[in-house]
Amino acid sequence: MRRLAVVVLGIALLACSTEAVELVRDGRAVATVVVQQQSGAKRQRRRSFPGDDGAAAKVLVEWVKKITDAELPIASEAPEGQPAVFVGAAAVAAGLKLDGIASPTKEGLRIVADGQRVLIAGQSPTATLKGVCCFLESLGCRYFMDHPLGEVFPRTKTLAVGALDITGKPGFRYRRIWGSTWSGDNLWKIWNGAGGVPMGMQHAWGGMFDRTLFDQHPEYFRMDAEGKRQPSDWLCTSNPEVRRLFAGRVAAAVEKGAGNPSISPPDGRGYCQCAACKAQDDPKSLEPSSGTVCVTNRYVDFFDAVARRVAARHPEAILGFYCYADYTQPPSVRRKLSPNLCAWIAPIRYCRFHAIGNPLCPSRTQLAELIDGWAACVAKMGYRTYNYNLAECTVPYSKLAIWKHDVPYLKAKGCIGINLETLHSWHIYAPHIYQSIRLAYDPDADSDALMADYFARFFGPAAGPLVKRYWMGIDEAFVTVKCHAGSFFGVHCVYAPAFLKQCRSLLDRAAAAAKGNDQHAARVALFSEGLKNAEEYIALREAMNRGDFAHAKAVYGQLLARNEALVKQRLSNHYTPRYIKRFLGKVIEAGAAAVAPPSKLVAVLPDRWRMAYDEADEGVGKQYALSEFDDSAWRQVATYSATLDEQGLPDRKTILWYRTRFAAPKTADGKLALFFAEVDGAATVYVNGQKVGEQPKKRLPFTVDVTEAVRPGANVVAVRVDHSNITELFLGGIIRPVLLVETPK
Incomplete structure (x- = not known):
């Protein structure tokens, strides 16, 4: 496609000459746009844009009018001896060759202008429209935003096109x-x-098994951590009957026109906890973003079994699945998977600021390794990502x-x-x-x-x-x-x-x-x-x-x-x-509500606190909350001014302890409370060794009454944060300011 890009950027508007095809002269249309007539029934069967050659011709006419104010007529035949632009099947009938363009998706396009006429066509209706758009770009048009403000086109009363021969296809x-x-x-x-x-690649299991099956076959569905089967979109993928039925329903979907269906699990983390499913997981293979055991092996084995069954009936169908959440990593059991599978890398838990493989970004370095791992076991791979922060x-x-x-x-x-x-x-x-x-x-x-x-x-x-x-x-x-x-x-x-x-x-x-x-x-x-x-x-x-x-x-x-x-x-x-x-x-x-009158702000607690990782969850037993506990060996970290990641510290999914000191007023007319703007994890708050409150929900603001625990002058606050589960990338525990507030009694 490089030839197309170079040509399109290099063509300029031409003045009328014997070597140019005139489209408009002095604000008057002189060329006709030619399309073959198509039946209304055929147009009605097409529900997606553009529909047919007529739609592509209409786009051409509309944009030429933007340039010149002249509206080119559309006809099924070219007037004798007059300039014409042939679009789609009409261009092929006029001699434009497309069969030499090797496009597996039938999206090849060609544009030829020879001084007498312009021929524009593609191997599909969409490719024909794309050809019209490329032709308009050769005239200086651009469409930078999907909004009228994004339209760019030159203005002229005379428009002619010199020699062109552009061939293109997508990469x-x-x-x-x-x-x-x-x-x-x-x-x-x-x-x-x-x-x-x-x-297809989207979360798809919900459409495969009706939950009403649960009463008859609970064994088809996920088992929870307590050993109970649950009616949900999550399935027990180690069950041979589930595999057989799932494959049959995918094949039936293909027969009904699904084309290349998705076999991706639901969103979330409702993985089956039965012994057979868990036995497929590799305890040594961990998902870096969460620190939990990868479930890739179990799902890859399921996908492969389903794909091979479907291929026996429909070898042409490509079955897509996300590499996502705790099954983002490639399988630790390396083997070639069924060639009709397509793994769609979906790096939702990876850094969004840097390119794949950036050596300064551990997250994106891991992503490069991940892509190589999947490439080694699948014949087809795609990239599904976010185009925003x-x-x-x-x-x-x-x-x-x-x-x-x-x-x-x-x-x-x-x-x-x-x-x-x-x-x-x-x-x-x-x-x-x-x-x-x-x-x-x-x-x-x-x-x-x-x-x-x-x-x-x-x-x-x-x-x-x-x-x-x-x-x-x-x-x-x-x-x-x-x-x-x-x-x-x-x-x-x-x-x-x-x-x-x-x-x-x-x-x-x-x-x-x-x-x-x-x-x-x-x-x-x-x-x-x-x-x-x-x-x-x-x-x-x-x-x-x-x-x-x-x-x-x-x-x-x-x-x-x-x-x-x-x-x-x-x-x-x-x-x-x-x-x-x-x-x-x-x-x-x-x-704002916490400090609104009659309440008042007494102090903002320090940005820098002492912090320790508590991997063994022994902080309560070791009395980390006591005032006299010696935290001098703990590292000092910023809280609201910088995430742990920004400070070069690991964002471990574990228990975090924070400690700092604050001064309480010697006299207070009302009650004293600590307002926590945001903590990434369930938080338990202690003041001077006394538990004063907790917030079981993550990242929601909360207030704890500390009136009975504080003393005039110096006080110690300790916070235990259960940061075990990921909510967002690389944050830490306390991530917004903590305020000391006085409220009326």
């Missing part, structure tokens, strides 16, 4: 970009490269360097597809959303040239270089950040005060440079909204850290309102305000 068999409220096909996705053969999706975030490295890397490793779960929040992700699907179509494309074209055309010669510096600065900051924490907890490492000022200066200068061009100015303003998100998040974080939750709440309200407005304008995804509420709102609302 991956499967290329999907999607998200909540952004599923299915549309023009933007197909224009930029989405498509391929549909492949999961569980944050609020501040500008860039994956330009990641995709520049990872897409060619994955292709070289033998991947057949890329599945990009994407939030179409253009104000914070636009450049790499565009880049990711373009590279998925053409892994050999020059990413730097692709993005140089993006910034130059999208923002113009004056503002473009400044916007490029803005985004490349953000990209470099994420590439080099020495933090891997998920959600909002690594954001401050990128958006330090000096860097925020630098970003704001670049966008302010870009806004000034874009004046006079409404489109350029609106696009810069959109990115400015994204930067405001970062500025406001850092402001509310700093306010929380100093105990000023009233100010944090005011900033939170501004942040939420702006992003809800962007969702209504189709410039952002509803997950952004939803995550703002979920991961910031609960903490801020509770903190």
